[in-house]
Amino acid sequence: MTKRIISELYKGFISDSYPFVIMAQLARQPFSRGEYRDRLHETQRRMEDRGLNVLLITDPANIFYLSGYDAYSFYVPQILLVTPDRDQPVWVGRDQDYTCATETTWLDTDNIVVYSDEYVDSEKHPMSFVADILNNWGRADTTIGVEMKSDYFSAHAYHELSRALPDATFEDTTKFVNFIRMVKSDAEVECHRQAAKISEQAMKQGIDTISAGVSESDAAATVYEALLEGTDETGGDYPAIVPLMPSGKGTGSPHLTWTNEKYEEGEPVILELAGVVNRYHSPLTRTIFLGEPPEQVRTASQIIVDGIEAALDAVEPGVTCEEVEQVWRERIKGTIVEKESRIGYSTGIGYPPSWVEKTASIRPGDQTELQPNMVFHMIPGVWFDDYGIEISESFLVTEDGAEVLADVPRELIVKN
Amino acid sequence: MTKRIISELYKGFISDSYPFVIMAQLARQPFSRGEYRDRLHETQRRMEDRGLNVLLITDPANIFYLSGYDAYSFYVPQILLVTPDRDQPVWVGRDQDYTCATETTWLDTDNIVVYSDEYVDSEKHPMSFVADILNNWGRADTTIGVEMKSDYFSAHAYHELSRALPDATFEDTTKFVNFIRMVKSDAEVECHRQAAKISEQAMKQGIDTISAGVSESDAAATVYEALLEGTDETGGDYPAIVPLMPSGKGTGSPHLTWTNEKYEEGEPVILELAGVVNRYHSPLTRTIFLGEPPEQVRTASQIIVDGIEAALDAVEPGVTCEEVEQVWRERIKGTIVEKESRIGYSTGIGYPPSWVEKTASIRPGDQTELQPNMVFHMIPGVWFDDYGIEISESFLVTEDGAEVLADVPRELIVKN
Numbered sequence: 001m002t003k004r005i006i007s008e009l010y011k012g013f014i015s016d017s018y019p020f021v022i023m024a025q026l027a028r029q030p031f032s033r034g035e036y037r038d039r040l041h042e043t044q045r046r047m048e049d050r051g052l053n054v055l056l057i058t059d060p061a062n063i064f065y066l067s068g069y070d071a072y073s074f075y076v077p078q079i080l081l082v083t084p085d086r087d088q089p090v091w092v093g094r095d096q097d098y099t100c101a102t103e104t105t106w107l108d109t110d111n112i113v114v115y116s117d118e119y120v121d122s123e124k125h126p127m128s129f130v131a132d133i134l135n136n137w138g139r140a141d142t143t144i145g146v147e148m149k150s151d152y153f154s155a156h157a158y159h160e161l162s163r164a165l166p167d168a169t170f171e172d173t174t175k176f177v178n179f180i181r182m183v184k185s186d187a188e189v190e191c192h193r194q195a196a197k198i199s200e201q202a203m204k205q206g207i208d209t210i211s212a213g214v215s216e217s218d219a220a221a222t223v224y225e226a227l228l229e230g231t232d233e234t235g236g237d238y239p240a241i242v243p244l245m246p247s248g249k250g251t252g253s254p255h256l257t258w259t260n261e262k263y264e265e266g267e268p269v270i271l272e273l274a275g276v277v278n279r280y281h282s283p284l285t286r287t288i289f290l291g292e293p294p295e296q297v298r299t300a301s302q303i304i305v306d307g308i309e310a311a312l313d314a315v316e317p318g319v320t321c322e323e324v325e326q327v328w329r330e331r332i333k334g335t336i337v338e339k340e341s342r343i344g345y346s347t348g349i350g351y352p353p354s355w356v357e358k359t360a361s362i363r364p365g366d367q368t369e370l371q372p373n374m375v376f377h378m379i380p381g382v383w384f385d386d387y388g389i390e391i392s393e394s395f396l397v398t399e400d401g402a403e404v405l406a407d408v409p410r411e412l413i414v415k416n
Numbered sequence: 417m418t419k420r421i422i423s424e425l426y427k428g429f430i431s432d433s434y435p436f437v438i439m440a441q442l443a444r445q446p447f448s449r450g451e452y453r454d455r456l457h458e459t460q461r462r463m464e465d466r467g468l469n470v471l472l473i474t475d476p477a478n479i480f481y482l483s484g485y486d487a488y489s490f491y492v493p494q495i496l497l498v499t500p501d502r503d504q505p506v507w508v509g510r511d512q513d514y515t516c517a518t519e520t521t522w523l524d525t526d527n528i529v530v531y532s533d534e535y536v537d538s539e540k541h542p543m544s545f546v547a548d549i550l551n552n553w554g555r556a557d558t559t560i561g562v563e564m565k566s567d568y569f570s571a572h573a574y575h576e577l578s579r580a581l582p583d584a585t586f587e588d589t590t591k592f593v594n595f596i597r598m599v600k601s602d603a604e605v606e607c608h609r610q611a612a613k614i615s616e617q618a619m620k621q622g623i624d625t626i627s628a629g630v631s632e633s634d635a636a637a638t639v640y641e642a643l644l645e646g647t648d649e650t651g652g653d654y655p656a657i658v659p660l661m662p663s664g665k666g667t668g669s670p671h672l673t674w675t676n677e678k679y680e681e682g683e684p685v686i687l688e689l690a691g692v693v694n695r696y697h698s699p700l701t702r703t704i705f706l707g708e709p710p711e712q713v714r715t716a717s718q719i720i721v722d723g724i725e726a727a728l729d730a731v732e733p734g735v736t737c738e739e740v741e742q743v744w745r746e747r748i749k750g751t752i753v754e755k756e757s758r759i760g761y762s763t764g765i766g767y768p769p770s771w772v773e774k775t776a777s778i779r780p781g782d783q784t785e786l787q788p789n790m791v792f793h794m795i796p797g798v799w800f801d802d803y804g805i806e807i808s809e810s811f812l813v814t815e816d817g818a819e820v821l822a823d824v825p826r827e828l829i830v831k832n
Contacts, residue, residue: 026633026676072657073671075567075770096757096799099669117757121774148572151491155574156564156588172572217442217651221644228637228674235633235676241488242654253515255489258644259442260651341512341533352768354491358537383512 025234028104029068030278031187036106039066042180044084053142054134055082055173056161057089058153060351062177064279067091067107071100074152074351077119077126081133086111092130094120127157131164140165145173151353175359182346182359184373189396191280192348192375196394196405198236198275199284202226203408206245206273211415212265212290216258220245223273230275237276240350244272251287251388254381266291270390272379274355275406281347281355283377284406285392288413297389300337301412304382304391307331308410311343311362311378312395315402321366328362328380337382344378347394370397375405441650444520445484446694447603452522455482458596460500469558470550471498471589472577473505474569476767478593480695483507483523487516490568490767493535493542497549502527508546510536543573547580556581561589567769591775597764598775600789604764605812607696608791612810612821614652614691615700618642619824622661622689627831628681628706632674636661639689646691653692656766660688667703667804670797682707686806688795690771691822697763697771699793700822701808704829713805716753717828720798720807723747724826727759727778727794728811731818737782744778744796753798760794763810786813791821 043066047055057080063069066089067080079092088111091101095114102109115129134140146161147153149172162170184192205226209219223243230236246256248267263269267290274283289297307328314327328343342363345356355377360368362378379392391410395402459482463471473496479485482505483496495508504527507517511530518525531545550556562577563569565588578586600608621642625635639659646652662672664683679685683706690699705713723744730743744759758779761772771793776784778794795808807826811818 026674028672028675070673071669071671072660072673072769075657075772096797097669097671099665100672103666103669103672117779120758121761121772121777146571148575149570151567151570153571154565154567155562155569155571156590158571158574159564174572215651217644217646217653220654221641221652224644225637225641228633228640230633230676235631235674236637237633238636238658238673241491244488249515250519253487253513253519255487255513256444256516256519257486257488257654258651259444260646342536345537353488356491356537361537363533381512 026237026278029106030191031068033106035185035187036066036068039180040082040089043082043177046176046180047082047084051143052145052171052173053083054139054144055176056130056144056146057082057177058147058157059150059177060152061279061349062147062181063091064349065177065181068105069101070104070279071097073097073100077152077157079126079130081130083137083139090133092126092133125157125160127160128164131161134165141167143169143171145171145176147174148172149174178357178359181348182357182374183371184348184375188280188348189373191277192282192394192396192405194231194234195275195277195280196282197231197233198227198277199273199282200406200408201231202273202275203271203284203286203406206271207286207288207413210263210269210271210288212263215260215262216245216247217260220258223271227273227275234277237279239274239276239281240352240355241274244270246270249386252383252386254388254390263290268293268297268387268389270388272390272392279349279351281350282394282405283347283355283379283392284394284408285379285390286408286413287389287391288415290415292416293412293414296336297387298412300382300384301389301391303332303335303337304380304389305410307337307380308378308391308393312393312402312404315370315395315397317370317372317397317399319370321360321362321368321370322364325362325364339380339382343380344376347375347377372397372399442653442694445522446607447484449522451601451603452482452484455596456498456505459498459593462592462596463498463500467559468561468587468589469499470555470560471592472546472560472562473498473593474563475566475593476568477695477765478563478597479507480765481593481597484521485517486520486695487513489513489516493568493573495542495546497546499553499555506549508542508549541573541576543576544580547577550581557583559585559587561587561592563590564588565590594773594775597773598762598790599787600764600791604696605789607693608698608810608812608821610647610650610693611691611696612698613647613649614643614693615689615698616822616824617647618689618691619687619700619702619822622687623702623704623829626679626685626687626704628679631676631678632661632663633676636674639687643689643691650693653695655690655692655697656768656771657690660686662686665802668799668802670804670806679706684709684713684803684805686804688806688808695765695767697766698810698821699763699771699795699808700810700824701795701806702824702829703805703807704831706831708832709828709830712752713803714828716798716800717805717807719748719751719753720796720805721826723753723796724794724807724809728809728818728820731786731811731813733786733788733813733815735786737776737778737784737786738780741778741780755796755798759796760792763791763793788813788815
């Protein structure tokens with residue numbers, strides 16, 4: 001059976017049910033139409049609760065969630081329009097991306113609308129095009145939700161939209177779809193599990209490769225190769241954040257990328273990466289020490305591991321994010337480890353620049369209650385004057401507690 | 417000499433001059449302080465011409481250009497402030513990225529200002545913090561340039577900023593720094609040349625690997641490995657856009673990413689990639705045919721190559737972008753090849769989601785005059801009903817014409 005025929009099957013015959021085996025593979029249309037309809041209906045239900053007539057979505061992760069649209073084309077404006085009554089969202093994008101939409105979304109072609117190239121990097125802005133659509137729908141004077149904090153909804157886009165729709169009422173719906181995404185379906189959980197297997201493999205590859213005398217860029221090359229090659233079951237999708245692998249003093253700077261300097265004996269190396277399947281991320285971090293670590297590094301690592309394990313033990317449905325953080329905080333109290341920033345966040349679908357879901361954070365004040373099928377990345381990065389230690393786990397909330405997704409020894413990795 | 421000591425040298429002793437050999441390597445501080453000062457002075461000169469009291473920069477490429485800041489942390493708000501009188505820009509970012517700034521920028525620590533973690537994914541927005549700085553400088557009621565179309569200046573960020581600075585006058589300076597970046601220094605050109613060598617190598621690796629029966633994700637893994645591993649002279653930096661490698665009918669969809677389906681005999685595969693050194697991109701694209709191509713594919717490829725060569729021949733200082741496009745257009749006239757969208761754009765520094773510089777496009781109406789040391793990616797992608805062909809070159813404008821940066825046969829690559 002060729003991929004063309006499979007693709008037709010996706011669209012037509014296999015509509016509401018779907019063999020789970022497909023979930024173990026990168027695919028152009030990884031979810032069933034039934035699942036997309038469920039996502040849409042939940043969105044529409046919440047829109048009605050909030051009195052929204054239109055949801056204007058610009059975050060690529062939210063567009064993917066509701067439509068399936070998946071291409072590296074989000075550097076031009078792309079918009080998904082949802083109304084409470086339409087039975088599919090409408091995708092709006094650039095003309096040359098039309099077939100990306102037909103190939104990857106569950107939408108009928110009537111619901112794929114493109115603007116011409118004269119709107120690209122020019123004075124004409126696609127939001128005036130979107131305003132015309134809303135005018136045609138008779139929704140120019142209604143309440144429209146816009147993602148004010150989305151990276152892909154620029155100040156100018158909002159300016160153009162509000163100028164073209166002077167009678168509309170705009171509401172900030174930045175995290176509206178993100179919160180719907182937060183509780184995963186079983187099919188999404190399967191993507192996370194497969195992604196975690198890729199994370200394990202890439203981490204093992206990284207640990208094997210990173211040694212004194214090896215250049216950072218060569219190590220990055222090897223880790224990337226493992227991330228994309230994937231497992232026997234599935235290839236890997238690209239991560240929203242490149243592998244972060246600072247070394248030495250740089251471990252105090254968690255977001256530094258690699259150079260082509262060589263690793264040196266006697267220094268720590270942090271490796272933060274995420275396996276990805278169908279845009280679902282399972283991030284994982286370990287700290288590797290090249291040579292015999294100083295006592296302080298060993299001690300601090302053990303404290304961090306203890307803190308993580310205590311926090312993981314505290315996870316169960318109904319517990320709040322801040323309660324989980326509190327357990328961590330209590331456990332490290334009075335030790336050499338101090339931690340001001342959040343120790344984790346919910347994760348899932350991600351496009352550059354981030355795999356953070358931007359809903360709940362594991363930190364004081366966040367009263368989000370854990371529910372089964374939420375996925376978090378717990379990453380209490382700790383930075384001292386000269387170095388940092390990061391050890392992290394992605395976990396799924398289950399009825400019983402936390403299911404840690406990847407299986408890599410939870411400790412300071414010492415390479416002697 | 418350890419990397420720590422080299423890093424100190426960068427900051428101190430080697431100030432205005434710089435051995436070019438450093439340019440051939442990924443480095444935390446690849447340019448001299450003298451070069452940064454030149455960039456700043458040119459920016460300040462243009463600010464005065466335009467009557468700007470503050471330039472508030474949010475585009476990571478522009479921040480990198482003026483400060484050297486380079487880390488994968490642009491998913492939280494980062495701001496560079498330039499005034500006509502200060503002798504360095506001021507970088508504003510998240511507290512945990514402070515040492516990323518000390519490690520990668522030429523700025524004195526006084527000019528590195530951080531906001532705490534309570535501003536991250538929360539109700540408090542860093543723009544209120546920035547407004548406080550401008551207030552302290554007595555610039556709250558002045559003319560402030562903001563990048564309204566930047567991906568990393570959200571509608572909300574502008575809202576918060578303008579609310580906090582009600583007496584300020586805001587001007588859209590989206591492409592202000594981009595246009596300064598457009599003419600490269602010799603050190604920047606050297607980055608492009610080194611990046612092109614990486615592009616060549618990754619392209620050769622891709623052509624060798626892509627074959628019927630190989631999975632797309634395995635091919636992507638190999639290409640990525642080659643991009644990061646780099647050449648004997650330098651490792652590779654990550655590209656702002658992942659390698660795009662659609663196959664079969666997917667070649668009509670230029671921005672599709674890979675799945676783990678296998679390539680099939682008798683189909684075209686497009687490979688668009690960019691080698692990157694110190695964030696400078698040299699994109700390159702070839703179309704590979706697995707097996708004997710249909711006559712139409714051969715014919716169309718030859719027409720595209722002829723068109724590209726005619727357009728490259730037309731490049732010289734003083735010629736406009738639209739004149740270059742006109743030569744392409746004339747050459748393909750009356751053939752089976754039709755092309756509506758632009759055939760190229762200026763390129764240089766790039767961060768996700770794009771390596772496009774967003775200044776000049778090679779298309780009708782763009783009257784930007786070519787100048788020596790500009791760099792363009794000429795990519796006249798042509799899409800038919802069932803497939804597409806993309807063959808591209810990055811080129812440097814020299815006193816004499818176009819210097820094509822990578823050396824890969826400019827033709828349809830046939831793998832029999």
